[in-house]
Amino acid sequence: MDDIYDVIVVGGGNAALSAALSAREHGARVLVLERAPFEKRGGNSAFTGGGFRMVHHGAEDIKKIVPDLTQDEIDRTDFGEYSVETYLDDLFRITQYNIDPQLAEVIVLNSTDTVQWLRTRGVRFVPNYGRQAYNVNGRFKFFGGVVIYANGGGVGLVESLYDACDKHGIEIRYNARALSLLRTNETIEGVMANIDGIEQNIRARSVVLASGGFEANREWRARYLGPGWDLAKVRGTRYNTGDGIQMALAAGAQSYGQWSGCHSVAWERNASEFGDDDGHHTGYRHSYPFGIMVNSEGRRFLDEGADFRNYTYAKYGKIVLEQPGSFAWQVFDAQVAHLLRDEYKLRGATKVKADTLAELAAKMQDVSVQNFVEEVEAYNASIKKDVTFDPNIKDGRTTVGLKFNKTNWANTLEKAPFEAYSVGCGITFTFGGLKIDETTHVLTIENRPLPGLFAAGELVGGLYYFNYPGSTGLMAGAVFGRIAGREAALRALDLAKAGAEAVA
Numbered sequence: 001m002d003d004i005y006d007v008i009v010v011g012g013g014n015a016a017l018s019a020a021l022s023a024r025e026h027g028a029r030v031l032v033l034e035r036a037p038f039e040k041r042g043g044n045s046a047f048t049g050g051g052f053r054m055v056h057h058g059a060e061d062i063k064k065i066v067p068d069l070t071q072d073e074i075d076r077t078d079f080g081e082y083s084v085e086t087y088l089d090d091l092f093r094i095t096q097y098n099i100d101p102q103l104a105e106v107i108v109l110n111s112t113d114t115v116q117w118l119r120t121r122g123v124r125f126v127p128n129y130g131r132q133a134y135n136v137n138g139r140f141k142f143f144g145g146v147v148i149y150a151n152g153g154g155v156g157l158v159e160s161l162y163d164a165c166d167k168h169g170i171e172i173r174y175n176a177r178a179l180s181l182l183r184t185n186e187t188i189e190g191v192m193a194n195i196d197g198i199e200q201n202i203r204a205r206s207v208v209l210a211s212g213g214f215e216a217n218r219e220w221r222a223r224y225l226g227p228g229w230d231l232a233k234v235r236g237t238r239y240n241t242g243d244g245i246q247m248a249l250a251a252g253a254q255s256y257g258q259w260s261g262c263h264s265v266a267w268e269r270n271a272s273e274f275g276d277d278d279g280h281h282t283g284y285r286h287s288y289p290f291g292i293m294v295n296s297e298g299r300r301f302l303d304e305g306a307d308f309r310n311y312t313y314a315k316y317g318k319i320v321l322e323q324p325g326s327f328a329w330q331v332f333d334a335q336v337a338h339l340l341r342d343e344y345k346l347r348g349a350t351k352v353k354a355d356t357l358a359e360l361a362a363k364m365q366d367v368s369v370q371n372f373v374e375e376v377e378a379y380n381a382s383i384k385k386d387v388t389f390d391p392n393i394k395d396g397r398t399t400v401g402l403k404f405n406k407t408n409w410a411n412t413l414e415k416a417p418f419e420a421y422s423v424g425c426g427i428t429f430t431f432g433g434l435k436i437d438e439t440t441h442v443l444t445i446e447n448r449p450l451p452g453l454f455a456a457g458e459l460v461g462g463l464y465y466f467n468y469p470g471s472t473g474l475m476a477g478a479v480f481g482r483i484a485g486r487e488a489a490l491r492a493l494d495l496a497k498a499g500a501e502a503v504a
C-alpha cells in the first residue's frame with residue numbers, strides 16, 4: 001500500500017471523527033491520531049451532555065431527526081421553533097457582535113443538515129426533556145434553542161462515531177500525540193507524531209487539525225487568560241494542551257479569536273483537577289437561576305436570572321473566579337428544591353443544609369453570617385411578588401433596587417430547609433485559536449490558505465467571545481469537521497490523480 005495517507009486527522013473528539021468520516025465518505029484513505037489511550041478517547045466531546053443547537057421549525061423537523069418520537073410525545077410537547085435568524089441573533093448577541101459573521105453563517109445554515117448526516121453515520125438523537133424543557137401543567141415546553149441531544153450523551157455520541165469509523169475502515173492510532181507538521185515551505189505534507197513513545201514522521205496529502213483548545217495547559221491558561229486561571233479546575237480531558245494550535249502557528253498560521261477568553265462555569269468547588277479523574281458530569285451546578293449566589297462576604301455579585309442558563313452559564317465561571325478566594329455558594333430553599341438538576345443530589349457535592357438562614361451561613365464556615373442574613377432579607381424584600389414565577393419563560397419576576405438585581409425567576413428564600421452548594425471555577429474550553437475560511441482552510445496572516453492544512457472544532461478561533469450559547473460547540477465541530485474532511489479528501493485525491501498522471 002501507498003506509504004502516504006490521503007488525510008491525517010489529528011484528534012479524537014467530535015470534530016475529528018466527523019472530519020474522518022467525511023473524508024472517508026469522499027474516498028480518502030484516512031488515519032486518525034488520538035493522543036489519549038483507548039479508555040480515555042473522545043476528548044471533551046465525551047464529557048458533554050451531547051446537546052446540539054440546530055435550526056428547526058417544530059415537531060415535524062424534530063421527527064425527521066427522532067423518527068421514533070411518538071404521537072403522545074408530540075401532543076404533550078411544545079418544541080417551539082429555532083429559526084436561522086434567531087440562531088444568528090443569538091450568536092451575535094451572546095458574543096457581543098464579535099463572532100466572525102461568515103463562520104457564524106456556515107454553522108447555522110449547515111446545522112440541521114449536518115445533524116441529519118450524523119444520523120446517517122449511526123448517531124441517534126433524542127429530545128432533551130430532562131435538561132432543556134420544563135413540565136408545566138402536563139405539557140413540556142423547550143427553551144433556549146436546544147431540543148435534541150445524542151443518545152447516551154457525549155459518551156454515546158463518541159461511541160457511535162468510533163463505531164462508524166471502524167465500520168468504514170478508518171485507521172485509528174491511540175497514544176498518538178502529533179507534535180509538529182511536516183512541510184516544504186508552506187505546503188503541509190504530514191505530521192511528526194509520538195506514538196507509544198516512538199517519534200515518527202507520517203506523510204499525508206492533507207492534514208486536518210481537530211485537537212481542541214488549550215484549557216488543560218496550566219501555563220498557557222495563566223499566560224493568556226490571566227492570573228488565577230492556572231488554578232481553575234478542568235471540566236473535561238487532560239489532553240487538550242494547545243498542541244494543534246502551536247503546530248499550526250509554527251507553520252505560519254494566523255492566530256485568531258479571543259485568546260484571553262474561555263468558556264467557564266460555576267463548578268463543584270472540590271472537584272478534581274481534570275474531568276477524567278472524576279467520571280463524567282458530577283461537577284455541574286447549573287440550577288442557579290432558581291436561587292442566589294453569594295461570595296465569602298455574604299454578598300450577591302451577579303444576576304442569576306439574567307437569561308436562561310444556556311446563555312449565562314459559560315461566562316459565570318470567570319465571575320466566580322474573580323470573587324475573594326475564587327469561590328461562591330449557591331443557595332436554594334424548599335420551594336425550588338424540586339427544580340435542581342440531578343447532579344445536586346450526587347455524592348461529592350460540597351453541600352450544607354439547615355432550617356434557618358443564620359444556621360445555614362454558619363455551616364458554610366467561610367461566609368460572613370451577618371452579611372448573608374442581611375443580604376437575603378434585602379433580596380426577599382425587593383422581589384416583585386405580583387409577577388408569577390414560570391421557569392419555562394423569562395418570567396420577568398425581578399428584584400428592584402438592588403446593586404445586582406435578579407431579573408427573572410426571583411423567588412423568596414423563606415421556606416426551610418435551606419440548602420447551599422459551594423462552587424469554584426471550572427474551565428470548559430478556550431476561545432482563542434486559528435483562523436480558517438468557510439471551507440476550513442487554515443489561513444496565514446495574509447489570509448492565504450496553507451496548502452494541505454484544515455482545521456475544525458475548538459481550536460478554531462473567531463467563534464466565541466466573552467460568552468457562548470450552550471450546545472453550539474458540538475454543532476460547530478460537526479459542521480466544520482464534515483467540511484474539513486470533504487475538502488481534505490478532495491485535495492488529496494486531486495494530488496494523487498495528478499501524481500498518477502505524471503507517472504503515466
Ligand SMILES: Cc1cc2nc3c(=O)[nH]c(=O)nc-3n(C[C@H](O)[C@H](O)[C@H](O)COP(=O)(O)OP(=O)(O)OC[C@H]3O[C@@H](n4cnc5c(N)ncnc54)[C@H](O)[C@@H]3O)c2cc1C
Nearest residue numbers: 011012013015035043044045051178236457458471473474
Ligand atoms: C463537561 C462538558 C460538557 C459540555 N457539554 C456540551 C454540550 O452538551 N453540547 C456542546 O455542544 N458542547 C458541550 N461542551 C463543549 C464541547 O465539549 C466542545 O465544544 C466539543 O466537544 C469540542 O470538540 P472537539 O472535537 O473540538 O474537541 P475535543 O472533543 O476535546 O477533542 C480533542 C481531541 O484532540 C486530542 N488531542 C489533543 N492534542 C492532541 C495531539 N497533540 N495529537 C493528537 N490528538 C490530540 C484529544 O485527546 C481529543 O481527543 C461541553 C464540554 C464539557 C467539558
